[in-house]
């Protein structure tokens with residue numbers, strides 16, 4: 001399913017009233033449609049999702065849950081939230097869904113609040129190996145309030161070190177185990193993590209922020225049957241508004257709901273919840289399933305293309321929408337490469353690598369696949385990226401070639 005043109009009427013209103021801000025929005029629209037968005041966490045939402053985000057639901061205060069609000073006048077937004085919950089439950093086969101978390105981090109915070117007490121021990125993928133800030137960073141509430149023990153990935157294979165997970169779980173008896181990553185390109189073995197959690201008497205929290213859209217489209221295995229709580233974002237491959245979501249069984253439903261509101265959040269953002277409902281509706285279609293599978297096919301071709309150009313692709317490839325790679329064999333480190341590529345119109349992130357302290361590159365295919373690009377274009381991108389890093393293609397020439405490519409696949413045609 002490709003997205004169609006964004007509504008112009010609202011842009012005109014803004015241009016008349018606040019040309020200064022309108023210029024900024026237009027500049028960002030121009031940037032997004034003339035460069036390549038290879039950031040693994042980004043995508044282009046549909047105009048329908050954008051319409052819900054820009055709707056009068058943005059005006060409504062709605063603390064609480066449908067049928068039990070702390071404000072009057074919630075009878076319409078209650079219907080929107082019930083619809084979002086019902087669609088999320090159906091899409092992921094979950095007994096309970098909370099669609100109120102304002103972000104992926106808020107969802108993780110609420111999951112911890114539902115299951116843990118400050119000082120509890122939590123086993124999670126270490127940040128240098130691809131864990132998220134909420135998985136124990138000292139700069140984040142998680143590292144400040146809980147005792148995190150880190151497992152890692154194998155330095156050679158880049159694969160999660162299952163032996164280490166099991167050993168650490170036996171040794172530390174964590175209250176919860178977190179599986180999920182910002183940069184792991186392979187499917188996570190949820191059955192393995194369930195088994196280890198059961199042996200240790202721990203809760204299993206799957207932070208599926210990245211792959212949840214692939215799960216929705218049937219292109220990745222679901223953590224729902226295995227995890228006590230699944231946390232997710234709605235804005236990555238899932239292609240919804242920026243936001244979070246929690247899925248769990250009925251027995252944890254009340255604890256999760258109370259952990260979101262009133263424990264960690266205030267009023268629900270009803271425009272975003274409506275936009276989540278729209279995105280869940282889109283994700284339930286055959287067209288979205290086709291999209292999710294194309295995202296993975298594109299990522300595989302991109303990974304193979306980069307490997308053929310001499311970059312070292314972590315784990316030798318990908319099962320998902322993302323891949324990570326070390327550009328060192330091309331004579332450039334990750335940070336320098338990211339800057340050089342940004343100047344050349346190729347927008348992507350740095351990431352940790354399984355070995356050593358050097359930074360690598362993280363790329364994803366969710367956005368370019370929404371634009372309609374396919375395997376042929378992925379080959380072109382791999383060649384261009386390597387050419388820029390080797391210094392064979394000047395930034396200005398690359399920007400021009402990228403602009404031509406992006407213009408042929410506009411994110412919002414029309």
Ligand SMILES: Cc1ncc(COP(=O)(O)O)c(C=O)c1O
Nearest residue numbers: 103104105132180181182207209
């Ligand atoms: C695994 C994981 N957890 C949590 C988050 C946090 O999401 P947000 O940026 O919406 O807070 C991310 C974001 O990329 C993520 O990848």
